[in-house]
Amino acid sequence: MRFPSALALCAAISMAALPALAQNYNPLARPGAAPGLPGAPAKPAEEGNPDLGGLPDGKGAEETFYACAACHSTAIIKQQHISDGRWDDLWGWMITEQGMPEYPPEEKDLILNYLKTHFSSER
Numbered sequence: 001m002r003f004p005s006a007l008a009l010c011a012a013i014s015m016a017a018l019p020a021l022a023q024n025y026n027p028l029a030r031p032g033a034a035p036g037l038p039g040a041p042a043k044p045a046e047e048g049n050p051d052l053g054g055l056p057d058g059k060g061a062e063e064t065f066y067a068c069a070a071c072h073s074t075a076i077i078k079q080q081h082i083s084d085g086r087w088d089d090l091w092g093w094m095i096t097e098q099g100m101p102e103y104p105p106e107e108k109d110l111i112l113n114y115l116k117t118h119f120s121s122e123r
């Protein structure tokens with residue numbers, strides 16, 4: 001019975017190993033993309049300011065965080081790679097369709113400049 005018991009041992013090992021694998025497997029984990037999820041590095045190189053939801057520091061970063069993260073995660077902003085014109089459109093859409101308040105022109109410019117500087121497809 002040497003052969004079957006070796007098989008049984010094999011099966012026992014793989015059954016013990018599989019749940020551990022399944023536990024560590026995370027289909028959403030991309031390196032650097034999902035901090036805090038297993039598989040993501042503790043501090044990804046591209047990570048922005050953790051106090052600002054990971055937005056990169058810069059002129060207007062704080063204003064952008066407070067204006068936009070009121071409703072949704074900064075992830076929705078960070079994943080964008082869109083044209084400057086599309087940012088202008090999105091700004092209007094956020095106001096007319098999503099209920100974002102209007103901002104004074106200086107603050108609107110500050111935030112839109114920040115978005116276009118960091119999340120534009122044009123530079």
Ligand code: HEC
Pocket residue numbers: 064067068069070071072076077080090094098099100101111115
């Ligand atoms: C009053 C709430 C509110 C505020 C404030 C707000 N948003 Fe949104 N935003 C939404 C909602 C609701 C959606 C749609 C989410 C969905 O359906 O997944 C959205 C979606 C988006 C999207 C995805 C658009 C797409 O094409 O799918 C982007 C980008 C975005 N917001 C950026 C911003 C930025 C930048 C700011 C700050 C200037 C901001 N939002 C402020 C409510 C808001």
